[in-house]
Amino acid sequence: MKIQSAVGQPVSRLEGKLKVTGAAKYAAEYDVPDLLYGYVVHATITKGRITRLDTGAAKALQGVVDVITHENRPEVASADLKYIDMDAPPGLVFKPLTDPEVRYNGQPVALVLAEDFETARYASGLVEVEYETQAFETCLDHNxxxxxxxxxxxxxxxxxxxxxxxxxxxxxxxxxxxxxxxxxxxxxxHHNPMELFATTTVYEGDGKLTIYDKTQGTVNNQLFVANVFGLRYEDVRVLAPFVGGAFGSGLRPQYQLYLSVMAALHLKRNVRVVLSRKQMFPFPxxxxxxxxxxxxxxxxxxxxxxxxxxxxxxxxxxxxxxxxxxxxxxxxxxxxxxxxxxxxxxxxxxxxxxxxxxxxxxxxxxxxxxxxxxxxxxxxxxxxxxxxxxxxxxxxxxxxxxxxxxxxxxxxxxxxxxxxxxxxxxxxxxxxxxxxxxxxxxxxxxxQFPARTEVIITGEGKMIVNSAVTDIGTGTLTVMTQVAADELGLPIEDVTFSYGDSKKPFSMFQGGSAMTASTGVAIVVAVKALKKKLLKKAKSIAGSPFDRAGNDDVAFKYGHMFLRKQPSVSVSFAEIVAANGGKPVKTTNMGAPHVLKLRxxxxxxxxxxxxxxxxxxxxxxxxxxxxxxxxxxxxxxxxxxxxxxxxxxxxxxxxxxxxxxxxxxxxxxxxxxxxxxxxxxxxxxxxxxxxxxxxxxxxxxxxxxxxxxxxxxxxxxxxxxxxxxxxxxxxxxxxxxxxxxxxxx
Structure with missing residues (x-):
């Protein structure tokens, strides 16, 4: 059986069926028990200061659990930090509900939390806010x-x-x-991706969080949350296996993430915050x-x-x-x-x-x-x-x-x-x-950005590739699977690319048309290291015909390693794993740009x-x-x-x-x-x-x-x-x- 090279082939999206049938879950679609729904109240002025904020009527509504404003914001966030995410420009990263100042029209001024979305949305209209306005400038031409x-x-x-x-x-x-x-x-x-900005924060206890977020960078959002809320990085897990379009709008953590996490930590409850189309317009x-x-x-x-x-x-x-x-x-x-x-x-x-x-x-x-x-x-x-x-x-x-x-x-x-x-x-x-x-x-x-990947050969002789990278709809899952399959001579169906999880090896956010070069190169580097490891494991097998073989003497196809000059002499990946005590053979490696050569x-x-x-x-x-x-x-x-x-x-x-x-x-x-x-x-x-x-x-x-x-x-x-x-x-x-x-x- 001859395996056709996967790279260069017009392979259809591997996740396509999940998306068109609705089986793919997005940030606001995960079934989470004991869930609170947050709805954002926005400033109706462009610049000024909040002079009065009355949440009494909203809190009195049955089903409303809390209304968070700058006046009662829980002291869970860290002091002002500047570069708290990998895409932050110079200046002071905006964090809502910090003070009574209004810096732009549509700025969040309150978060209503209720047992269901409809109640939260209705209660948001009961929050009364009065302002002292200031002169503002929003027109570039005039300035x-x-x-x-x-x-x-x-x-x-x-x-x-x-x-x-x-x-x-x-x-x-x-x-x-x-x-x-x-x-x-x-x-x-303005960005108008199909998927609205949404965050579902699952409170795991003891300051541990699992977060489903609409983002282009799971690791970036993990860093943001840990930095702002003073949490340990390993206690924050961000998942985004499916992203309904982003193209820049999800590079930086958006404020619904901040509000959802803040409420979850404060109330020790699971919290979901979804922005409406209109609410998304002030920022991306x-x-x-x-x-x-x-x-x-x-x-x-x-x-x-x-x-x-x-x-x-x-x-x-x-x-x-x-x-x-x-x-x-x-x-x-x-x-x-x-x-x-x-x-x-x-x-x-x-x-x-x-x-x-x-x-x-x-x-x-x-x-x-x-x-x-x-x-x-x-x-x-x-x-x-x-x-x-x-x-x-x-x-x-x-x-x-x-x-x-x-x-x-x-x-x-x-x-x-x-x-x-x-x-x-x-x-x-x-x-x-x-x-x-x-x-x-x-x-x-x-x-090209630095990236790490983990590659694993399982007991069945198949390969798993792990990366924190997201797929915003560009075909990353499919293309990375093709690259990995070719590198180890496996058919595509024997390769699983697992991604969109901050717990997996490091990846920058997906942006700049850089992910195929970044994650793809990391896969190439990791598989090359894996090949060396497989040869080393094969040499340890008693009576191994690979005992004197060097890295250039072997080739990999059909889930086997064989001698180039004697193709009939081979060992399967499954046999190598079995000889390894049944433990999967794996390696994690970094791929990086050739900075010195390419300068x-x-x-x-x-x-x-x-x-x-x-x-x-x-x-x-x-x-x-x-x-x-x-x-x-x-x-x-x-x-x-x-x-x-x-x-x-x-x-x-x-x-x-x-x-x-x-x-x-x-x-x-x-x-x-x-x-x-x-x-x-x-x-x-x-x-x-x-x-x-x-x-x-x-x-x-x-x-x-x-x-x-x-x-x-x-x-x-x-x-x-x-x-x-x-x-x-x-x-x-x-x-x-x-x-x-x-x-x-």
Whole structure:
């Protein structure tokens, strides 16, 4: 029997049936006895102070057990800590019910606890709160002059400042024959994952907790809870085997976790807190941003000058920063550059990472500016990018570990039919529709985090792989199973990947398109160690034919170890375990980035997006009729799940370009469309033909698997490609997202 290599095969989701049948349990679905339900009461002002808080009527309601506020909050939390989770930006992590100060609209001011959810929700309306209000600022545009450098006296943690200027930008820009000076504005966008934020805390006694949480990082939340509440790490267990979407919103512990744990410790009861869709709107959002780009080119179409200035919002208590201005010079070479990134502190909650944070914001502005400059120079937009193609990283001079962007351009353009494009804006018509073609480039860093995995060979000769990593719907369970199966020559059905549990070996949170590289590499390292251990155990068997064999002399297939030169000489894994006294053979190992080797290189994935839009001549409504994305992301472990990731990101790109926006009333300081009826996201009727192409990119340097992430890279180029297609169809440059039909009237 020949076992087909699992890596590279389009394996369907191993947990798919559990999800579509409803058998998969999410954070708010676990059957827990003696359960209390918490419901959050929110501030109705944007900034000020609570002057009166009356919980009497709520407490008098039958079924209500307690109402916790800043006035009676149990003294279980530690003193103010700063970096208490792995994704916390510089500043002071917000913890609700700490004091009477109101810092943003929708801030929790009370937690009602009752024997059932309906009673808790009803009682929340009986809590009376009076405030002393203060003046506030929530509009970025009104405060651009107050922009400052990030930091507040701290480093910006993993978010480097923009590159230093090169050459003489102002003079080069002034002297160049072709130039563009453009401003771009993005409003807020809010995370709206299918699964609401929820925490079920099971009080085990003696300060021990089992927590089911909607999170991207079980270990991160374990650290948060232990740090804040002064508990021993080993007494806090966080489980998240199924996560109903996250993509940044679950990187940081959300406040329902804090409130659920606080109530459970205080009342010594099991407590569940679930946020409604509306309650989620104050916090998990992409920040408002302003960008000004000034690009120039010479008579041959070569870039001569690039200035990228970006200003984004942050809260008054943390400095959330993104990588925005840096992307210009990672993509394109120019001798004269000037990059700036600043923050404005507003009376809003701290923004959070949202798929392709910083990149999706930056690439829209960069690629629209490149498109406009190509038109100024009279050069085809694709040809213009090829003339400015960088074989090495222009910002550092370092070579890329691999870069197949040129192949992405060529294959996507051919598949899309770019050569059929008439370059004249408004010249292509289909019935009553103006047709536009647009394209854009994408880039994203290829991250890898340290990770540990445990691998075990059982008495049946099968393998169990343990990791604390979560699967937010990206296919991690399936892909990790494929990697493990291949590494030990087992069929997929003989491998169990057990995950989503903080008690298992360490994993960072799932984010940054880094998990296949991080956890996958840890599996490779652990299985290599396991092979050595299996050989050592086999040598200890009396009369073993492996007595003189070295690690390179043996191979592993079909649940057996055999001599390469004598395949008929073998021993099964089950026999090795039996000879080990029936004890499973196991090992735990760390996989980590090759920091020293890779510091000489730039690690990036690349993409090219080509889009066709139709714009109704009369109504000006915009439809993306088809799109092609070509992606260079190293080795593709599972083409099926990888394509799903790219296609999903393309949908998100359509949403960002044409649909999603959080409407912030600057006079009230609150978001006005805090529901899925008014916060528009694409539906089936909005999505048409999407095609995904993977470039043949081999990367022998980046990690043991040769993989890069396939999440963010599918999103970053799409909004710009759509905006460029709208220009080609209409002749109008719209530099504010989303693009609504009224902007074309």
């Amino acid at each position: 651009l002059d107050n922009a400052r450098e990030p930091g507040k006296g701290f480093s910006t943690m993993l978010k480097p400042p923009p590159p230093k200027p090169t050459g003489n930008f102002e003079q080069a820009f002034r002297d160049s024959p072709f130039k563009v000076d453009a401003e771009f504005r993005h409003g807020s966008e 959002h992409r920040p408002q941003s302003y960008q000004r780009l000034r690009f120039a080119a010479d008579a041959n179409g070569s870039l001569t000058a690039m200035n990228h200035r970006a200003i984004s919002e942050t809260s008054q208590f943390e400095d959330y920063a993104e990588v925005v201005a840096e992307w210009s010079h990672k993509l394109y070479p120019s001798p004269n550059t000037l990059f700036e990134y600043k923050l404005v502190s507003l009376d809003l909650y701290t923004p959070m990472d949202m798929r392709a944070p910083g990149g999706a914001t930056a690439l829209h502005a960069i690629e629209c500016t490149m498109d406009e400059l190509a038109y100024e120079a009279g050069i085809d937009p694709l040809e213009f990018r090829l003339r400015n193609y960088a074989e090495t990283d222009p910002s550092t001079g370092k070579p890329f570990t691999s870069k197949a962007l040129r192949e992405c351009y060529m294959r996507a353009a051919e598949q899309f039919g770019w050569k059929e494009r008439n370059p004249e804006p408004g010249s292509m018509v289909r019935g009553n529709k103006l047709v536009g073609y647009g394209m854009a480039t994408g880039i994203w860093d290829a991250y 000489k290189y730039t690690k990036s994935s690349h993409s090219a997006a080509f889009v066709e839009v139709e714009v109704d001549k009369d109504l000006k409504t915009i439809t993306v009729t088809r799109a092609v994305s070509a992606v260079a992301a190293g080795r593709i472990v599972n083409p099926k799940t990888a394509r799903s990731q790219i296609a999903g990101s393309m949908v998100w790109g359509i949403s960002k370009a044409l649909h999603e926006e959080s409407i912030l009333d600057e006079n009230l300081g609150k978001y006005m469309n805090a529901n899925l009826g008014e916060y528009h996201i694409p539906v089936h009727a909005d999505i048409n033909e999407l095609e995904v192409i993977f470039a043949d990119e081999r990367d022998d340097l980046i990690n043991e698997l040769g993989v890069k992430g396939v999440g963010e890279i599918g999103l970053v180029a799409m909004p710009a490609a759509i905006a460029n297609a709208v220009f080609h169809a209409t002749g109008r440059r719209i530099r504010e997202l989303p693009i609504h039909f009224d902007k074309l009237l």
